[in-house]
Amino acid sequence: MNKGSCSLLKSVIIKNELGLHARAAAKIATLAGRAKDKIWLIKDGEKVDASSIIDILSLGCSRGTEITFAAESKTDFDLLRNIVIMAENGFGE
Amino acid sequence: MDLGNNFNMPDNETNKEIRLNGVGASPGICIGKAYLVDKEGVEVVEKYFIDRKNLDGETKRFKAAVKNAVNELRSIIENVPDEVRRHTGILETHVALLKDKMLYDKTIETIKNERVNAEWALKKVVDDIKVMFQNISDSYLKERSDDITHVSDRIMKFLIGSEDVNIGEIDKRVILVAKDLSPADASQIQLDKIMGFITDRGGKTSHTSIIARTLEVPAVLGVGNATKTINNDDTIIIDGTTGVVIIHPSGQTLAEYKKLKTRHEEHKAYLSRGSHLKAETLDGLSLQVMGNIELPEEVVSVLDHGGDGIGLYRTEFQYLTRSDFPGEDELFDKYKDVVEVMAPRPVTIRTLDINGDKAISSSNGSDEANPALGLRAIRYCLKRPDIFRTQLRAILRAAAFGNVRILVPMISSLDEIRDTKKLLNEAADSLKKERKAYNKNIEFGIMIEVPSAVIMADVMAQEADFFSIGTNDLIQYTLAIDRGNREVAHLYHPFHPAILRMIKHVTDVGKEKGIKVFMCGEMAGDPFNVPILLGLGIDELSMNPQSIPAVKNMIRSLKVEDTRRFTKEALKQTTTMDVIKLVEASFGEMFGK
The missing domain is CATH 3.20.20.60 (Phosphoenolpyruvate-binding domains)
Structure with a gap:
């Protein structure tokens, strides 16, 4: 990770019964796609591009997994927050 | 019976009762005739190299195929019958997947870097993605690689131009037998024509099983070789509770399952009467x-x-x-x-x-x-x-x-x-x-x-x-x-x-x-x-x-x-x-x- 990406981190535990599935991943990717710079999703030290559904799915985040979102740019902080709130609310399920 | 026909196997062979086991994905029993939906043509992918000057054209061909796939999915979403409308969310996800960086951008990259045809580039990208999914331990999430298969099949269909069986046009009450049903396929089905589902792939958490349970028709999924074993119009029993499929049932088996079916329907009726x-x-x-x-x-x-x-x-x-x-x-x-x-x-x-x-x-x-x-x-x-x-x-x-x-x-x-x-x-x-x-x-x-x-x-x-x-x-x-x-x-x-x-x-x-x-x-x-x-x-x-x-x-x-x-x-x-x-x-x- 480069220096900039460490400053804006937020963690959340996946609550959904089926884990971070395709529809939830699609919701994250849509929001992350609006970011100015990259938003990363990190699980157990593995880091993927949060604007790709496939990348997110490939992490296989089941229920109870702790994941961290990281924004590279301060301007994307609100977006990061919204993604986290959405995750905390179980992606509206 | 065709006793005189040399090309047929002996009768006792042809009609021998065969039992297959799969995952009971939606409970209930049904007895009926098989209807095979096969997706041949998509499996074999040719590889050939593209001239540098034709690379733009190849990329365009890929983009056009994706665009067609998006349009087709959108029109399916619009025409989904009310009974399954709740499940169109997954189709929306497929629309998003079609344009996902990992699939879309990577395929275009591969076409350009390796100077290969779009079909081959797509197959290579999808194969790589599938490898990533193999290490996932959660079974539900692992099965999400199916979503990617469905999406890439859809693009492939437009690239190759192979014909799909239109399952919207089935005209009698049948048991649907397929290798797999994508959510889009499943939502096109005319519900009143389908008595049950059998598929080679899929499991309890696959989309077909969710649809089958919503429709309350029996389904046995993940049978493995159903499409190879079953022929069109075979008489079949599905027991979605135990996950058993019986082909050419004997008279005795038929009688037994008819009784079971009646009992199951009575219980179901009791519960649903009760819920109101x-x-x-x-x-x-x-x-x-x-x-x-x-x-x-x-x-x-x-x-x-x-x-x-x-x-x-x-x-x-x-x-x-x-x-x-x-x-x-x-x-x-x-x-x-x-x-x-x-x-x-x-x-x-x-x-x-x-x-x-x-x-x-x-x-x-x-x-x-x-x-x-x-x-x-x-x-x-x-x-x-x-x-x-x-x-x-x-x-x-x-x-x-x-x-x-x-x-x-x-x-x-x-x-x-x-x-x-x-x-x-x-x-x-x-x-x-x-x-x-x-x-x-x-x-x-x-x-x-x-x-x-x-x-x-x-x-x-x-x-x-x-x-x-x-x-x-x-x-x-x-x-x-x-x-x-x-x-x-x-x-x-x-x-x-x-x-x-x-x-x-x-x-x-x-x-x-x-x-x-x-x-x-x-x-x-x-x-x-x-x-x-x-x-x-x-x-x-x-x-x-x-x-x-x-x-x-x-x-x-x-x-x-x-x-x-x-x-x-x-x-x-x-x-x-x-x-x-x-x-x-x-x-x-x-x-x-």
């Missing part, structure tokens, strides 16, 4: 059993499962999926949809239960150390009357179209009720001035989910028309337990004696003050809790739609008299475990049914 019956105890007390929803589409599910109304309509969704705030008309449209469909049954709209984290601009940048105890729900709404007013106006307007109740979350003091009512009156006045249709004669209720509201219930009752106990938060706040914290989650239980006493206090106040007490937390949806809730005197239970039939069934098999006597004993218990044991000892045999 009143939830009335053996000694004649009837309860309202309602559904909790988050999206307007879920109303269908509540009605299907025999719900008497909506006991909790969570309204956060429209706020969470966007970065700004939704407008009044947008909210009104959604509320009205629900209210109109449910009328004259009640729809309990809970006002925004969100925390202050929902920042529209960077102005609200402070992080809360303790969000559960922070600026959320009614506290947030009262601090942001502009946002709250928009919602209150939308609710009052929707109330003109049916039976609406308003429910305010996180009330911890009387002032909050008064302030909310003041805003509600102002909202009504402003609507009157603007000559908009609205209805202000609606029941006003509060959530009882903070211990202070329990203790002050007698005071709160003077300002509220009903109480709704939100057990999830009430337990969290009373026992000081964060369920999301794995270290302490095991301490969380609705049968903690403190919780039972609190509920008792609330229902006692309700009786004394003549106001109704509802419950809409998870505690309400478990048949195991029903005896105690009946005994405590809860007037209405609201739960996930799928839980409604079982809870109704439980209510109908109890006597209020018994539950009251039992609850008296339960309230004397001093530990959670003692309460659980007492429930098991008193009603245990009923849960086994």
Whole structure:
């Protein structure tokens, strides 16, 4: 990770019964796609591009997994927050 | 029989009974003729190199195929029959997947870098993606690689130009046999033509199984070699309960399964008849059993499962999926949809239960150390009357179209009720001035989910028309337990004696003050809790739609008299475990049914 990406981190535990599935991943990717710079999703030290559904799915985040979102740019902080709130609310399920 | 035909196998061979095992993905039994849907042509992918000068053309060909695939999916989504409309969400996801970087950008990159044809580039990218999925341990998430297969098959179809069997055009009642059914395939099916599903791939959590269960037709999935073993028009039995498929059943087997089928259908009919019956105890007390929803589409599910109304309509969704705030008309449209469909049954709209984290601009940048105890729900709404007013106006307007109740979350003091009512009156006045249709004669209720509201219930009752106990938060706040914290989650239980006493206090106040007490937390949806809730005197239970039939069934098999006597004993218990044991000892045999 480069220096900039460490400053804006937020963690959340996946609550959904089926884990971070395709529809939830699609919701994250849509929001992350609006970011100015990259938003990363990190699980157990593995880091993927949060604007790709496939990348997110490939992490296989089941229920109870702790994941961290990281924004590279301060301007994307609100977006990061919204993604986290959405995750905390179980992606509206 | 074709005894004289040399090309046929001997009769006893042809018609030998064959049993295949798979995953019982949707229960029930059906007997019928097979109809094979095969997707040949997509499997073999040719590889050839592209001239440098033709690379742009090849990229364009790929982009066109994706565009066609997107258009095709969109038109499928528009034409989905109502019965499966709830499941089109996954198709929307497929539309998004078609343009996903990992698939779309990578394929174009591969075409350019390796100078290969689009088909080969796509196959290579998809194969790489599948490798990533192989290491996932969670079985449901692992199966998500199916979604990627469906999406790439769809693009491939347009690249190669192979013909799909159009399963929208099946003209007789059949058992559908396929290698796999994508959600798009499944949603094109004419339901009245399909008796059951058999597929080579897929499992309990695959989309086909969800669809089959929604449609209540039997399905056996993950059979492995069904499409190779079964021929068109073969006579087949599907037992979706045990996961068995029988091809060419013998006369004896047929008779046996016909009997089983009748028995299964009788049981199913019994349950579904039951779900629409009143939830009335053996000694004649009837309860309202309602559904909790988050999206307007879920109303269908509540009605299907025999719900008497909506006991909790969570309204956060429209706020969470966007970065700004939704407008009044947008909210009104959604509320009205629900209210109109449910009328004259009640729809309990809970006002925004969100925390202050929902920042529209960077102005609200402070992080809360303790969000559960922070600026959320009614506290947030009262601090942001502009946002709250928009919602209150939308609710009052929707109330003109049916039976609406308003429910305010996180009330911890009387002032909050008064302030909310003041805003509600102002909202009504402003609507009157603007000559908009609205209805202000609606029941006003509060959530009882903070211990202070329990203790002050007698005071709160003077300002509220009903109480709704939100057990999830009430337990969290009373026992000081964060369920999301794995270290302490095991301490969380609705049968903690403190919780039972609190509920008792609330229902006692309700009786004394003549106001109704509802419950809409998870505690309400478990048949195991029903005896105690009946005994405590809860007037209405609201739960996930799928839980409604079982809870109704439980209510109908109890006597209020018994539950009251039992609850008296339960309230004397001093530990959670003692309460659980007492429930098991008193009603245990009923849960086994």
